[in-house]
Amino acid sequence: VRDRSSVEITLLKSEIRDAGD
Known part of the structure; x- marks a missing residue:
């Protein structure tokens, strides 16, 4: 579940x- 980590x-x-900002 690498995608999920990236998205988070x-x-x-x-x-x-x-x-x-």
Whole structure:
């Protein structure tokens, strides 16, 4: 289930970027 991990990481990064900016 590598795809799921990648998707979760991408979502986390997106959320962090949204919160950081």
